[in-house]
Amino acid sequence: MSSSRKAVQFPTGDESDCCPSADDECSPTTATSTGSTSDDATVRFKNDRRKNVKEGGEEDSSDSGDDDEEDEVVKGGRDAWKEEDGKGISCECLICSHTTSGYEAADLMKEHLESEHQLSFQKLKTVLKLSYMGFVQFVRFARRNKNKSDELVNLVSKLEASNAAPKDYPWSSDEFLVPKEGDLEADYFLTLDYFEEPEPSTDSQDLEALRRELDARREQVKQMEVVFRRVVLEPWEEASSSKALKKSKKTSRIAGKSDNDLYFMSYDELTIHHEMIFDHPRTEAYRKAINEVRFLIKDSTVMDLGCGTAILSMFCALQGAKKVYAVENSEIIYEAMNNVFDNSLEKIIEFKRQDIDKEDLEIEKVDVIVSEFMGYFLFFEGMTETFIRARDKYLKKGGRLLPDAADVYLVPLGREGLYRSKVDCWDNVYGFKMQAMKDLTMKEIPINSVSPDETIGPAVCVKNLNLYTCSVDEIQIDEEFKFRIDDDTELCAIAGYFSVTFRGVKTPIVLSTSPEDPPTHWKQAIFFLPKRKRCTRGEEVPCRFKSYPHPENPRWLMVEITLDGVTHKYEFN
Incomplete structure (x- = not known):
């Protein structure tokens, strides 16, 4: 069996750690939703066009294909859009309480920031060398630290004067790439064309400088692709239940993995767990042993090291364990969570995804450690060493090992x-x-x-x-x-x-x-x-x-x- 790594709490009815959901920060649904404001605006614009055609006395027959009628539609729609649409769109300043509205809200806010607060977007690009993703992080950093926004201009000025790299900026964390609740309206500012060029200079342009700018833009695109994969695509692939996608994901994940990572990945598949759990002498020996020591299991804390499908954890829970820490470092842990939930044992069994040979579990010492740690010829897979280290680190004095x-x-x-x-x-x-x-x-x-x-x-x-x-x-x-x-x-x-x-x-x-x-x-x-x-x-x-x-x-x-x-x-x- 395999040991475990990152701590994973068992999902309750209000949240799920098993895999990203439609409400999770890094799911494709959430990532797409950041553009919903502009999508809504497009729908309203189309509806207003139809409305103005009717008010102008034209027949509502958008499928007629008549060129003259289409000219009227465009003319009437465009005039009405300027006057009536965009009323629900607003953009709040990153620094003060000033607000702009309408479809030009973001551009107007850019002018406000540059004229009133001397926050130059051109300097963000050329001096701080922010890519578009860096700009997104910067805006969300400012939004979420609004109570400190009076310091924003000073912070930007200090960074301009320093030699700090973009990865060292205080907003460079991935947490500012994924939207949180409340970000959506504020992020209308992100519809701004960040790459829009300033007015052409009257001076002659240096060809080499243009080439350097082109290379910088190409690098920014590469960075955006990397971030998009890390923040959106990889979590989506992890959550996908498609068999073909799982196979593709596994192939791509193998490249560059350590032998230790590949070992844990070998326990991601169903075949090996089917072989083990329906090995009657193996599973029956553990079930019988746990039943025989139920007087020790009852009201005790138990660690199931390398829990796999959580069958041993559930055996212990049925014998009255107060708490069972199911420790596993392969992705089968997510199926194990479902197994526990299906049997209504989620209040007793708590999952920990962690490699305990590398990271300490944040738990108190336990009364019992149960583990099916044996590899071929006992020692193949190296889990015997992990079992011994877990004993020394997590078993209470006088605690019980199964087996011993x-x-x-x-x-x-x-x-x-x-x-x-x-x-x-x-x-x-x-x-x-x-x-x-x-x-x-x-x-x-x-x-x-x-x-x-x-x-x-x-x-x-x-x-x-x-x-x-x-x-x-x-x-x-x-x-x-x-x-x-x-x-x-x-x-x-x-x-x-x-x-x-x-x-x-x-x-x-x-x-x-x-x-x-x-x-x-x-x-x-x-x-x-x-x-x-x-x-x-x-x-x-x-x-x-x-x-x-x-x-x-x-x-x-x-x-x-x-x-x-x-x-x-x-x-x-």
Whole structure:
């Protein structure tokens, strides 16, 4: 399972953090609505044109196509528009209480600011180098700080005299790009043609200066495209339920992502959660364990680390938990929220989207930590380390872990059929020898189900962890031992598996991934040997096994197996 990052509160009936809605600041609906004033004006203008045609005695037949009639419509409409339309439009000064009205309100306000307050828009462009998006931020900054607006001119003057970059201006935050309630009417000022040029100079214009201005305009357009994508398009893509759009979004998001980000993204998809939640031995073991310790769960605070679909959180809520913090850092958290809401448990379960290896959760210590942290061969994915760190940071003294013990095992295999189909097959491929492919096969660690009759000796435990006391360093393995072989046969491979135990109950509950137990989605990790080893019944085969995090990615594993003095290396990635 995966751990979690940014704190996300569970949505109530009044708001939703699951995804942007039509009322959210960054949704496409909101972004479009900033232009609704001009749209309304266009509608009123068209209606007034029709009205004036009627008052002028013309027949209301806009579809006639008659050129003379259209001339009358335009003439009558234009005169009436100048006299009657635009009455509902006003523009308030950024500094004082002066107001202008009509369709020319923004231009009149610009003249007022330049003549009465010496706030030059040309200087905003040329000296402060504000793009149009910077102008939007500047206007909204002034609107929202109206009680300090007497300082606005002084602030602009200081910035003009400084060498500050536009990104360092006090209005450069994205919060001034998205509209808030109450911004809409005030923002009629944003209909101003900010890029309108001043009157032509009588002096000769420098060609190089014009080229620089053109380059600056091109850069401004690029900046506007970047801001539009960040503020509008990306949140919209996140909220979209379109399958095709999700696939496109995922492809674009992969580029430039870290291995850690890609790990969490792997838990965004339904397939892996379906596989886990319908793994009956896995889910039933947790359900039974939580039920067995319900006397500890009742009225307690619980952390579900890597909650996924929130199934374990809901198990705890049903057993009377006072509060459950469901921690998850993949986008499946939003579906988990819906799951909780559908089962009316939203007052108990609170979601936190956060990578707790990088950021601290803003919660008090909890009574219980429950987590399905196990990866293939236990340690693949690196979640065991996260579980230990969460224990040290968030579990109260005397608190309970579920599970609280883990063991890792190795067992010798005589899988001749699988060895022939996976390894020996490269010796003759349509008459060609492909040793390079065979060598590559020997480095990988496939995940397969092993049947009990394929084992040729008892399993050996190479790691035992008390999850209450173990440290992060203890999860590495470096053990020397001997396999006992039960038959005259060939040793072809070694299988690795694990078990976790829920102790502290009358009968400890063990979730095992052994070939001897009911199959789980973890199956077993297979380590093929480069050469099959002939063994006799009762023989003891010395072996050294090492496992440690991959140097390129701590969520991957490196494994070394030494047999007959030869060390074979494997990569689990």
